[in-house]
Amino acid sequence: MSNVNPVSIGVDLGTQSVKVLAVGLDGTVLAEAARPLTSTRDGVRHEQDPHEWLAATAAATAEAVGRLDPDQRAAIAAVSLCGTSGTVIEVDAAGRPAGPAIMYDDARAAAEAAEVAAADPARWDRLGYRIQPSWGVATIVHAARGGLPAGHRFAHQPDVVAAAMCGGPVATDWSSALKSGYDLLELAWPTDVLGGLGVDPGTLPDVVAPGAPLGTVAADWAERTGIPAGTPVVGGMTDGCASQLGAGAIGDGDWHCVIGTTLVLKGVTSTPLKDDGGAVYSHRSPVPGRWLPGGASSVGAGALGALLPGADLPGLTIQAQRLWDDGASVVPAYPLTGTGERFPFVRPDAGGFALVDGVERDLSVLGFGADAYLSVIVGVAALERTCIDVLAAAGGSVDGRYSTSGGGTRSDLWNQLRADMLQRPVTIPRSAEPAVGAAILAASSIVGAETEADWTALVRGMSGVASVVEPRRESSERLLQVHGRLADAWRARGWLA
Numbered sequence: 001m002s003n004v005n006p007v008s009i010g011v012d013l014g015t016q017s018v019k020v021l022a023v024g025l026d027g028t029v030l031a032e033a034a035r036p037l038t039s040t041r042d043g044v045r046h047e048q049d050p051h052e053w054l055a056a057t058a059a060a061t062a063e064a065v066g067r068l069d070p071d072q073r074a075a076i077a078a079v080s081l082c083g084t085s086g087t088v089i090e091v092d093a094a095g096r097p098a099g100p101a102i103m104y105d106d107a108r109a110a111a112e113a114a115e116v117a118a119a120d121p122a123r124w125d126r127l128g129y130r131i132q133p134s135w136g137v138a139t140i141v142h143a144a145r146g147g148l149p150a151g152h153r154f155a156h157q158p159d160v161v162a163a164a165m166c167g168g169p170v171a172t173d174w175s176s177a178l179k180s181g182y183d184l185l186e187l188a189w190p191t192d193v194l195g196g197l198g199v200d201p202g203t204l205p206d207v208v209a210p211g212a213p214l215g216t217v218a219a220d221w222a223e224r225t226g227i228p229a230g231t232p233v234v235g236g237m238t239d240g241c242a243s244q245l246g247a248g249a250i251g252d253g254d255w256h257c258v259i260g261t262t263l264v265l266k267g268v269t270s271t272p273l274k275d276d277g278g279a280v281y282s283h284r285s286p287v288p289g290r291w292l293p294g295g296a297s298s299v300g301a302g303a304l305g306a307l308l309p310g311a312d313l314p315g316l317t318i319q320a321q322r323l324w325d326d327g328a329s330v331v332p333a334y335p336l337t338g339t340g341e342r343f344p345f346v347r348p349d350a351g352g353f354a355l356v357d358g359v360e361r362d363l364s365v366l367g368f369g370a371d372a373y374l375s376v377i378v379g380v381a382a383l384e385r386t387c388i389d390v391l392a393a394a395g396g397s398v399d400g401r402y403s404t405s406g407g408g409t410r411s412d413l414w415n416q417l418r419a420d421m422l423q424r425p426v427t428i429p430r431s432a433e434p435a436v437g438a439a440i441l442a443a444s445s446i447v448g449a450e451t452e453a454d455w456t457a458l459v460r461g462m463s464g465v466a467s468v469v470e471p472r473r474e475s476s477e478r479l480l481q482v483h484g485r486l487a488d489a490w491r492a493r494g495w496l497a
Contacts, residue, residue, distance in 0.1 A: 006077040006446045007068070009227065010439030011057060012239060013083040013157050015039065015103070018053065020060040022068055022076070023439035025446070027430070027462040030072055033063035040100075044107040044133075050089055050097035053157070054164050058224045065226035078232045078442035079165065079217065080210075082242035082434045083157030086179040088136040090143060093151035095163030095170060102139045104179075109138035112197075116141060116181070120193045127185060128274025128281045128293075129178075130346070137181035137194075144199040153203040154180070158236045165233050167218030171206040173235035175283050182207060184284040185272070210237045210286040211444040234445045240266055241283050241292055242437030243405070247429040248463030250287065250456050253400030255391075256432065257384060259408025261302035265343070265387050266294030273394045276497070279343040280394055286444070287455045293396060295343030298350075299383050301408040303335035303376050308368055313411075319370035320377070321413045324475075331356060332485045333366060333379040344383070344390040345495045355485055377414045381421040382483040386496070388422065393497075405432035420475040421483060430464030 005025050012019045015037065022031040035056035040047045065073055086104035091097060102108075110133035117124060117131040124131060131137065140154050155163070156176040163170050174184060183190050191201040208214070212235045222229035236242065240258075244266050249256040255267035272282035273293035282293035304313060324330075336352035353360045354375065366372035392398045402424055408414055409428055419426040440462050449455045490496035 004071040004075040006443070007072055007075045008439045008442035008446060009061070009076060009079040010435040010437065010442060011061070011079065011081040011161065012242070012433065012435035012438060013053060013057070013081060013161060014239065015084060018056040018060050019433070019435045020057070020064045021433070021435040021439055022064050022072070023436065023443070023462065025443055025462065027464050029431070031064045031067035033060040033067070035060045039103065046103040046106040047100040048103060050101045050160050053161055057161050058221070061225040061227065073226060074228065076227055076231055077446045078234055079227065080234045080438045080442035081158040081161055081236040082239045082438045083176065083236070085176070085238035085240060086134055086136045087157045088139045088180065089155055089157070089160055090148060090152055091155045091160060091163070091169070093169070095155065095160070095168055097160055098152055101157065102143070105134050106139065107133040109133055109142035112141040113138035115197060116193070119197060120190065123183070123190060123193065127183065128272060130278035130281065135179040137179065140180055140199055141194070141197045144203065148200070148203055153205060155205055156180070159205060162214050162233050165217055165221045166215030167220065168215065170214040170233070171208045171235070173210045173237060174207050175210055175237035175241050177205070177207050178283055184282070208235045210235045211441045211449070213445065232445055234442055236438055236441055238283070239434040240264060240294070242434040242441070243432050244268075244292060244437065245440045245459055246434065246436030246463060247403045247405060247432035248459055248465070249401070249403060250459040251400050252290065253397035255388070255398060255400065255402050257402070257404045258432070259301050259380070259404060259406040262300035263297040263380060263384060263387070264294065265384070265391075266292055267391065267396065267398070268400070269293055269396045271395065273391065273396045275390055275394045277346050279346050280391065286441070287452055289452065293391065295387065297343045297383060297387065298338060298341050299334070299336050299380055301380070301406070303337050303380065304373065306337040307335060307363060307366065307376060308372060311368065311373070313373070316370045316373040317411050317413050320374040323370055323374055324413070324417070328371070330378050330482055331366060331371070331375045332382070332482045333363065333375040334383070334486055334489070335363065335376045335379045337363070344387040345490070347495050350495065353489070355489060360489065377411070378417060378421070378479065378482055379486070380408075381418045381479065382486050384418060385421050385483050386487060401427055403427040403429050403432070405429060415469045416472070417475070417479065419469040419471045421479040423471050423476050425471065426469045428466045428469070430466050436463070
């Protein structure tokens, strides 16, 4: 018998690729592989071919498993998957794709979204849901009115691939089901609401907790991928929630911020959070008594590319560091390059601006040099600070470990200024990839995680810390002045309470 420790397989089904990791219980990534995915966009429509998900996942899994030694392959003990939040697909009675996948940002069902919101506003308010045109529940109502053949039902992105793995239909997880309208407080579909909108309750999937058993790997999938037949497949999460696990955000008051094209901030609380503006909603954690609230801004590292196209960002970082060290003043800027904001306030009409001598000006006033770069990254940090303030005002604990990932973390200057703005240490995790979080969910079934202590030990053991950025007092004082001016401008516009 092999003495190799158990290995878990995490699968991340994204928009542009599928990534598969084989991970040990100590968090060591033993093997990985990825395959690209393509999309079809037409105006507000965004679709993918789910058969491409299946082929790409099988190929990436076979490559990753093939890189393990024989003992490690024999030690594969569980598989879990995460996917995009809000993506919905029609499947047949065997769980096989019966049409294109309607992706998480497809907004064809805007009229249905308004109907859903009006059908039971008290329920949505209680849950903290702000029904959007791209949410799965609107897609489901739209599709249901077109009629489904007998035996067909709705599923989410991870469900389709898990069904192929297991050789038959599987339940969905309550994380993926949130945007499809699933009531995370009652742990039930609101069949009265959906039925009144034309959705047959029989077309909705069964729902289980992340980490709960879905089935086992079927013989044909084992032959295609090298995962041993009979390996348990367990419920996953959305990719955002899986990233939290991968970053080690598991305890009450822990928060994880992704600085990608946009800023996404998610954390852990003992109660679900909601704010009056509808910017915050909460996933349910697999950890008993824990919730995963958060929100997503329209501002992030993408502002650098939009406002400084073609710029030498590493070079500007060095110059901006000198400016800051020399005590240069920073033009306060809200670097929103499009129209509309989602977090920390919901304003479809919001636009970016810079404050020059207290007067709001267009962002073009920043120019294209290192001072513009500094204004943008400080502006994003100020927005991040405001997001934390909104979450605290909504009743969330914000005193736990604060971690961050994403492309923005490649800038040491930006990491430092964010720690200074937040006035707290900022942890850079070893990895915050969604596939790591999926592997942790798979591992939860291996070790039998049930209690908060079980989950904390598992997540802390499989995630890791690369570095910690400590805040600096003098720098914090300068940055908070910029934050105060921007917050005053947001309040003056009526955007911020």
